[in-house]
Amino acid sequence: MNDFELPSDGRPVDLYLDLLRLRMDTDDYRLLLTVVEPVLRAIDEHQLPALDFALGDEDADGLPQEVRDEAALVIATAVTGRLDNEVIELDIDETGPIRVVTDAATASDPERLGEIADYIRERHRTNEELRGIAEASDLPTDL
Numbered sequence: 001m002n003d004f005e006l007p008s009d010g011r012p013v014d015l016y017l018d019l020l021r022l023r024m025d026t027d028d029y030r031l032l033l034t035v036v037e038p039v040l041r042a043i044d045e046h047q048l049p050a051l052d053f054a055l056g057d058e059d060a061d062g063l064p065q066e067v068r069d070e071a072a073l074v075i076a077t078a079v080t081g082r083l084d085n086e087v088i089e090l091d092i093d094e095t096g097p098i099r100v101v102t103d104a105a106t107a108s109d110p111e112r113l114g115e116i117a118d119y120i121r122e123r124h125r126t127n128e129e130l131r132g133i134a135e136a137s138d139l140p141t142d143l
Contacts, residue, residue, distance in 0.1 A: 013040065013078040020070055028067055035063065035071045043078050069099070076101045090117045094124045 021029055063071070069087045076085040084104040089097050090113060098120055106112045134141045 012081050012083050013074060016074060016077045016083060020074070024066075024070070028064065031063065032067050032070055032074070035067065036074045039075050040078055043075075072099075072101045088113070090120065092117055092120050092124070094121055 020032065024032065072087055073085050077083060080103070082103060085101055086104055086107040087099055087101055088107050089099050092098050100116065100120075102116070106116075131141045133139075
């Protein structure tokens, strides 16, 4: 077990939420809880959550960037059981900056970050191609 993992009977996400409660503004923390509680409940119940939000684009649903980032880290902690997750920003030519959550080792590895950026570029190209096919077929294009 490394320094960032807790025994399986512990809940790293609870520890992380306690740390955030102490560190964050009360209103921001409450906002964070409204975002993550349904997801954490779904994870506990082994159900796929119906929550989708982007880590960037604050105007999309009114969440401040800090709350978005912390929500992503809380969810990552719940899923991975690790406390060393980081939000990083990759500059992707086709889309602009993209924020992703990854572990600390990957965040500090330029080669691995390049691989992630390449995957995002390819995924963007595929989505654009599918969007074009959908438009030509008079199908919805909200991929």
